[in-house]
Amino acid sequence: MRGSVLRMLRSVVAVTLAAAPAVVAQTAEPPRGFTSVEIVGWDFSGLDGKIRAAVTKANAPGAGEAARRAAADALAARAAFLYEAGNPFFYKHALGDYRHVLRLRPDDAEARERADTIVSIYESMKRPVPTNGESKSGGTFLVELFRTTPKRVDFEPGKAYTEGGDVSELVAFVYEFEARAGQTLSVSVGSKDKGAAVFDLLLLDSSGARALVEGAGSKHQRLPSKGKYLIRVYSKGGAAVYGLKAELK
Secondary structure (H helix, E strand, C coil): CHHHHHHHHHCCCCCCCCCCCCCCCCCCCCCCCEEEEEEECEECHHHHHHHHHHHHHHHCCCCCHHHHHHHHHHHHHHHHHHHHCCCHHHHHHHHHHHHHHHHHCCCCHHHHHHHHHHHHHHHHCCCCCCCCCCCEECCEECEEEEEEECEECCCCCCCCEEEEEEECCCCEEEEEEEECCCCEEEEEEEECCCCCEEEEEEEEECCEEEEEEEEECEEEEECCCCEEEEEEEEECCCCEEEEEEEEEC
């Protein structure tokens, strides 16, 4: 595992965040005890919602050991996805989550091993060790919550857009595109995993995001109006590696 992590970290490239509206409905300012991180494409709202609720409960006056361990479980679930996703950009965020897990559950051997692995790799590369999970506000260590910026898709005439990735029930990937009224979008999401990858198609209008297609594997959809649309890919059960193919005519 460590060798593969090292190879992926060495392949880190600059990540430019697009200045598009967040797709997931989240507060403009994070709640007390949390900090906001903008990220392109990935929708962690399923995991983040569990973390926000569990950590808030664990930080409440009089919270007991059970609440602390429940918060550690929620953080560990997101940390595991970030650590295992094979995306070098995620490692600093995984480290932050594991640091929080260890504050809440000091006996967690896996969290300790993975946090130490990430730190030692940065040190071996002579790169600064990330400080994620170490920032404080009012004496409280801040937990990260993610704000999703959809990945922009500009369709080329007569050419399908293709891409692949990893998703789960609680971690989705979101694409945004613009279209005219009457155009037809053809989408298919293939997956060889037990967790069947599916997609939703949403129209962004003045009232928010309106679902046109939900939980489909493939679909030809006539678009009702000019504007921005979202394709949200996720899994119906378990982790899934997907292949997206979309074409706009």
